[in-house]
Amino acid sequence: MLFALALAAALPDADACYAATEEPEAALALAQGLQGFIYGYPVVDLLKQRHNETSRVAPDQPVAAPVNRIAIYPHLLTPETQGQLRAANADTLYLNAWLDLSQGPVMLDVPALGARYYTLAFMDLYGRPVHLGTRTNGGVARRYALVGPGATPPPGGEAVMLATDTVWMLGRVLATDAADVAAARALAQRIRIGAPPGAPVKEAEPLRPFESIAFFAMLNTALKELPMRAGEDALMAQFDAAGFGPSVSFDADALPPARALGLGCALRIGPQVLARRGFKPTNVRNGWMWSGEMADPGYDYLLRAEVARGGYVNDPRESIYPAAITDERGELLTGERSYRIRFAPGELPPVDAFWSLSAYDRASSQLVANAIARYSIGDRTVGLVRDADGGLTLRLSATPPPGGTANWLPVPPGPFHLVLRLYLPQAAALAGDYAPPPVERVGE
Structure with missing residues (x-):
């Protein structure tokens, strides 16, 4: 009866998770799943965001564009237009793009923006940013080659090495006030990605992987494609044992009930762990x-x-x-x-x-x-x-x-x-x- 709860669409409730700690197999799966939740949070969150911003998932969606194309927010962000962004600023015009480097380096051309502040932050699936912009180029025009793991930088552009083939670009161009937005937008429109676009934007249901055991299916797919980081072999072996590591194929329907319960409970308590223990200010x-x-x-x-x-x-x-x-x-x-x-x-x-x-x-x-x-x-x-x-x-x-x-x-x-x-x-x-x-x- 206890384990049957884990196979339902909703995550197990608090009482079921407390009881699971007394079942050895469920408790082990909970521990492994919690580590997987913590490790995989940025990976799954970014992949969720990629789907939700390269598909039309809501009629009032602020931006949507195919992979390898830039979507520019229409104006400075407000409560009505902030979309999925968390702690968004209201100082700059945002640019949004999802890049695919799996077919080789992608060229990026930026115009001269002079003294107007801007930055383009390229986020790999681990959540680490690499910046280009006023600080790095002084506002002069540049051509860059965005290079994924294992690829060779091409001639004709300044190489920017990135750790994963899937990259989120979040750009910011200063707009001093609402009246300045048109000028900032005109400059942003001159930033160009030199790669074929992905599939056209279509209507789709939004992804909500944190609400079900589908989280581990997404993480499993991603781990098979991400380059192995040094020092993480043993951790990946633990994930394999739990059923969602890079050397196995995750199948929610084939999970033993105890393991399904433990993984579901990991998703239930994971956000609480992050909220209470994650941030450590220096x-x-x-x-x-x-x-x-x-x-x-x-x-x-x-x-x-x-x-x-x-x-x-x-x-x-x-x-x-x-x-x-x-x-x-x-x-x-x-x-x-x-x-x-x-x-x-x-x-x-x-x-x-x-x-x-x-x-x-x-x-x-x-x-x-x-x-x-x-x-x-x-x-x-x-x-x-x-x-x-x-x-x-x-x-x-x-x-x-x-x-x-x-x-x-x-x-x-x-x-x-x-x-x-x-x-x-x-x-x-x-x-x-x-x-x-x-x-x-x-x-x-």
């Missing part, structure tokens, strides 16, 4: 947390999975995102209270490009609609009022503050977190010597 100051290891977690699979769950990251040299979930008293941020952040003179974020602050719903990491449609505030915000001493005080609340909205960042009405973005951070920020000021509670 810096915590004034309530702000960030980690210099997030762009390349190495063999820290928990951190790698939690980074993916939170929306992926950039190379720190490109941008760093200190986050805050508590105020100066150590209590969780909530829209039921009002806050301020005061940057004293000379203490604004040290950047070579720009900085901004955004607020997100804590549970979903998504933007939430507000009365003035402001989803970031920073050094490019028009009309900011400086303090008498030249400092800058930002007001954070769910309703307009008494002093006016010039320095107001609206926050969600319930639990939320903050992300402070530093684009092209200077040495003090990269070294951890700069700490943003605390989030102070006001009005009590």
Whole structure:
């Protein structure tokens, strides 16, 4: 009776999973499946995203394009247009593309963008980014060759080596405000991928692999194609023993009931494990947390999975995102209270490009609609009022503050977190010597 629950479409409930820990075979499968869930989280998440962005899975889908073609978001992101992106910024126009390098290197031509900041982040299936853009080329025109594992760089382009044949390109082009979006979009349209497009976009059901044991079927298919990473032979052997490793073929219908239950329970408790143990900040100051290891977690699979769950990251040299979930008293941020952040003179974020602050719903990491449609505030915000001493005080609340909205960042009405973005951070920020000021509670 206990094991029969694992074969149902829905994941086992908490009671079944607790009971499974007392059954040796189910407990072993749970342990192996949990390791597989943590290891495979970015792989499956990205493959899910590829399907959902190269197919038409919703009538209000913000972007969809065949593999090897770029889709450009129509405008700066809002709660209505953010789609599947988590913790999306509202500072730049996004470009989205899925690349297939399995048939050989793919050429990429970028125009001269001059002083306008942009970056193209190429994410392999392990969630590691490689950037091209203002920081790497100074804004001049370039031709690149995107080269997958085992391939030989071709002549005629600057080689960019990538670890997997499936690559997600997420580009960002600065748009100073809504009126500047057309100019940013015109430049983005000149970025070209020199490879045949994949299958045309068609209507399809969205993939939801985290909701069923289909997760392990997707992971199994991917592991057969991904290059073996050094030092992971024993781990892959464990995955083989569990039925989803690279040397076996996963068949959910043929799984022994105990193993099916254990794998289902791994998917049930996996998200809780990530939420509680995955993120390990290397810096915590004034309530702000960030980690210099997030762009390349190495063999820290928990951190790698939690980074993916939170929306992926950039190379720190490109941008760093200190986050805050508590105020100066150590209590969780909530829209039921009002806050301020005061940057004293000379203490604004040290950047070579720009900085901004955004607020997100804590549970979903998504933007939430507000009365003035402001989803970031920073050094490019028009009309900011400086303090008498030249400092800058930002007001954070769910309703307009008494002093006016010039320095107001609206926050969600319930639990939320903050992300402070530093684009092209200077040495003090990269070294951890700069700490943003605390989030102070006001009005009590």
